[in-house]
Amino acid sequence: MASTSTLPAGSVGSVETRFVDLPAPLPLDCGRQLDQVRVAYETYGTLAPSRDNVILVCHALSGDAHAAGYSASAPAASTRDGFAAERRDGSAGKALGWWDGMIGPGKAFDTDRFFVVSTNLLGGCRGTTGPSSTNPMTGSAYGSDFPVITVADMVRCERAFLDELGIERLAAVAGGSLGGMQALEWAISHPDQVDSIVVIASTHALHTQGVAWNAIAREAIMRDPAWQGGDYYGTGRAPEAGMGVARMVGHITYLSAPSLSERFGRRLRSGDDIRYTIDQPEFDIESYLDHQAGSFVKRFDAGTYVRLSRALTYFDVARSHGGGSLDRALATVRARTLLIAFSSDWLYPPVASTEIEAALAGNGKPVELHVLDAPYGHDCFLLEEAQQIPLVRRFLGLP
């Protein structure tokens, strides 16, 4: 436990991940259902007696329920990666939540006013039922039998979970990247239950190059012989080699080319001279990628990775809700919408947010878009708190 006296200002303090077992099978878009779904979650702040101050925070591909504060239970390896991980303070191995900069007293999602709920999403590997979980029908891990899920399935799971907490309405649903997709899906599929959504560095449908990067990452994993068709659990082997490559691809797409150049340049690990090696890192950037891959495979499950990657490429609200039209897909939205995009984000470029803004505005819906000038690419949503906090606070009616 972090004692209150040593907490940095704005921290929610020491937190613990808890679990809820859904009472009924969860129906899925693919036509199947999942029995005995468990959801891992954390909460920050206090639920108002009127239950009208709930903000649901949704995480991105590699996140988990631990969004804020210091986890007493989490492993020393933070769930924040790369540039974001380096922003951790040196809190004696207590992992800081992945969106700690945004959640807490006085922050964007202000826990003095709101009750913030964060879950590990469906298909995850950090406490919520996913491919590495035990299939109650067989007593062993789902593996390849775990269904192919969608963002709508994640939202369905979150809805069922909130029912268990006795929460009907949401003051806001918020998230970045895949988390922003969930927020958008909430506003479309549950228009009467969502007052507002905060969609950051996200899209209504990933563009072609983004689909390609995700396909490449999945290929890297599934071509690893240790993948074993997805049934590697309990075999003593996991597709760590492929996962490492997938993570490297992801990492480079999360950052901007200029930020990489500024940070690493062409610096050699050995100083001025090359060492003529193909199988050892020679440039600092190579060493960095190697390190990122190595730490990721220790904490993340490949089966989860391929399913979440697939879900976020499938996500396409025009297709799923509008018969091909984004305007029609967003026609039923009632939530106020805050869109934030980042100038240097080439994986989820601002144009997608512009398209969402135009479709909502065309439908007469209240929407605001801010394209922030920031250098770090897609990772900005985890790094650029200073610019985001005032926007989100104002949007949420906070002083």
Place this chain on the structure above:
Amino acid sequence: MASTSTLPAGSVGSVETRFVDLPAPLPLDCGRQLDQVRVAYETYGTLAPSRDNVILVCHALSGDAHAAGYSASAPAASTRDGFAAERRDGSAGKALGWWDGMIGPGKAFDTDRFFVVSTNLLGGCRGTTGPSSTNPMTGSAYGSDFPVITVADMVRCERAFLDELGIERLAAVAGGSLGGMQALEWAISHPDQVDSIVVIASTHALHTQGVAWNAIAREAIMRDPAWQGGDYYGTGRAPEAGMGVARMVGHITYLSAPSLSERFGRRLRSGDDIRYTIDQPEFDIESYLDHQAGSFVKRFDAGTYVRLSRALTYFDVARSHGGGSLDRALATVRARTLLIAFSSDWLYPPVASTEIEAALAGNGKPVELHVLDAPYGHDCFLLEEAQQIPLVRRFLGLP
């Protein structure tokens, strides 16, 4: 043989790849030397009695000596990939050279005037000595014992090869990407032998993100268990899974995001409905990548791939020739320089050419840079002949 009557205008016709064995060991930057180096080459046009009309064409990572015309010997699978491969005419399985649009009578490298020489580069897998070649010391493939080579080594090999042809001076050295690096290296290391260089979609030193993509591609190959430390030759297994992933990464970096969106969008292979699959291509772009990977691994050697990839990340003329200064590195150049870059090329962005131009101009050297507005990314150097041909012809003094 393509009969003359059926040849398209501007074709050099049917060609054959020939071979030269270097008479002396080839010294390398790493301190080792290679014995009994063989060089695969093709020539187009006629060598002038004065031997002053020679243009050396240097290929990029996945190219070979077959730069122009129809190869009677080459496999039906063209050495042109992707968007470029689709530009092949339907010449009954006779593979068209990778730069056929630029080389031939009346074209940029006009064979009515110039004698164009094209070699497979050192370390290659298409006839020139490389990791898959037999090591004369052991009688089996070099494999992991093949040295780590540099662009300067490639140029050294080309120099020794041209000696065998009795060619001392070069009217021009030309190439795109890694080929452009060789041209630049020629101008620096052999200033008295090169009249001009044509450096297209290339750089004096790859930027950080480019270094990262190459590292990821090599990792994909070397993490494949079939890589076997580089000694997979003769084992009946090759790292095809990893090579496929490497090729997918390469492919996406060679094309621009807008060109991918325009070409593939988010079209599903099955029409309107997703099929809920993680291990089958679902989007057209996924199917395209799968196809590109599959055809590449059939024609290219992984050992060559990792070495050429390493060589092009090492390439840094400021480091190797200028004590860290690009200005100093280019101070001894005597060749006239034509630089061409493409607006949509994010792997070899135009800024690198601008830097070369500035350094040459600062040294009082004749240089011209053209940044062409073209949509296809790095692959433009293989696709945008219409814009390049008049620039190159004028630069070479052709009408």
